[in-house]
Amino acid sequence: MVMQHNTTQLLALIGEKSMLQSKFLSESLQDITAEEASSLESLVEFYKTQDNSLEQIADKYLNLVNSLFEEQKYFFEYEKYRHSTYNEAKHIYENPQHMDSYAIGLGLSVFLWQVHRDIMRFFKKYLKLCVGGRYFEIGPGHGENFVSAMKAASFDNFTAIDISRTCIEQTLSYIKYSFGAERNDYKIICGNFFDYPEIDKFDSIVMGEVLEHVENPIDFLKKIRAISNKNSLIYISTAINAPQLDHIYHFHNLQEVYNMLEQAGFKICDYVATTHKNIPLDKAEKKKTPIVCAFILSPNKEAQNA
Numbered sequence: 001m002v003m004q005h006n007t008t009q010l011l012a013l014i015g016e017k018s019m020l021q022s023k024f025l026s027e028s029l030q031d032i033t034a035e036e037a038s039s040l041e042s043l044v045e046f047y048k049t050q051d052n053s054l055e056q057i058a059d060k061y062l063n064l065v066n067s068l069f070e071e072q073k074y075f076f077e078y079e080k081y082r083h084s085t086y087n088e089a090k091h092i093y094e095n096p097q098h099m100d101s102y103a104i105g106l107g108l109s110v111f112l113w114q115v116h117r118d119i120m121r122f123f124k125k126y127l128k129l130c131v132g133g134r135y136f137e138i139g140p141g142h143g144e145n146f147v148s149a150m151k152a153a154s155f156d157n158f159t160a161i162d163i164s165r166t167c168i169e170q171t172l173s174y175i176k177y178s179f180g181a182e183r184n185d186y187k188i189i190c191g192n193f194f195d196y197p198e199i200d201k202f203d204s205i206v207m208g209e210v211l212e213h214v215e216n217p218i219d220f221l222k223k224i225r226a227i228s229n230k231n232s233l234i235y236i237s238t239a240i241n242a243p244q245l246d247h248i249y250h251f252h253n254l255q256e257v258y259n260m261l262e263q264a265g266f267k268i269c270d271y272v273a274t275t276h277k278n279i280p281l282d283k284a285e286k287k288k289t290p291i292v293c294a295f296i297l298s299p300n301k302e303a304q305n306a
């Protein structure tokens with residue numbers, strides 16, 4: 001796939017700064033589609049409109065990558081994530097510089113990394129199954145899923161909540177960049193999902209890679225169950241053996257995630273689990289290398305009081 005102008009320059013800058021990333025990205029980008037390459041180009045253009053030079057975007061991406069390497073080293077040595085409580089990780093959400101690099105790096109990874117492209121494709125599959133109504137997202141971060149949902153155009157309105165002010169600003173700017181000022185069918189809230197009123201119900205609930213950021217994921221899932229109605233369709237992705245500064249809940253294997261979702265009162269309709277270079281799942285679990293998984297869920301009607 002031939003990349004467009006900004007993307008080509010960005011990849012060259014990343015390559016100049018890190019040979020390892022250059023090799024990793026050229027392998028990872030083998031199966032990117034023309035549509036994804038065009039979305040990636042548009043994302044890079046968006047970051048440029050936010051007063052970032054291509055060099056700064058490359059640096060922000062590499063900041064994320066370097067931080068992941070650091071956490072991977074810690075994980076191999078101690079077999080656990082560095083932080084395990086929200087209080088230990090809180091300073092990360094409150095650090096605008098870190099969160100800016102983080103949101104930009106992760107936003108790019110949606111298209112640059114094969115693992116995240118697989119997950120994004122599964123999310124698009126989920127959007128096609130949604131029949132409309134009210135859309136709710138927890139932790140939009142860089143805003144890619146939220147904007148994709150708004151483009152799907154089958155929802156009446158859209159709400160998102162994120163604990164990080166920087167991520168809220170990033171999502172808002174990305175919405176404005178994607179739709180101009182013409183849309184007024186969305187609401188973005190800065191806050192902790194734990195504090196969201198359970199009386200408000202939604203038809204479509206999305207939570208991409210947030211579960212591993214909370215101390216009590218089962219309570220978080222039960223809260224999602226509480227804001228679902230009986231026909232809601234829910235999308236949740238999470239990461240297993242994936243050390244990151246703000247990952248505080250360590251899932252060891254897919255079965256653990258599966259069990260927790262069922263325990264929280266969900267029926268699993270479909271799922272995907274993806275690994276770097278598509279190494280088999282059992283091998284990844286044994287070697288404790290990262291797995292990203294995503295699920296399409298419906299409330300289990302037999303577990304009303306879950």
Ligand SMILES: C[S@@+](CC[C@H](N)C(=O)[O-])C[C@H]1O[C@@H](n2cnc3c(N)ncnc32)[C@H](O)[C@@H]1O
Pocket residue numbers: 093106138139140141142143145161162163164167191192193194207208209210213214
């Ligand atoms: C890894 S990012 C996920 C971004 C995006 N959804 C994705 O799938 O790539 C995690 C996001 O969850 C947010 N977050 C973490 N804990 C939260 C909480 N308790 N309530 C709301 N948002 C939270 C973070 O600020 C961050 O934006």
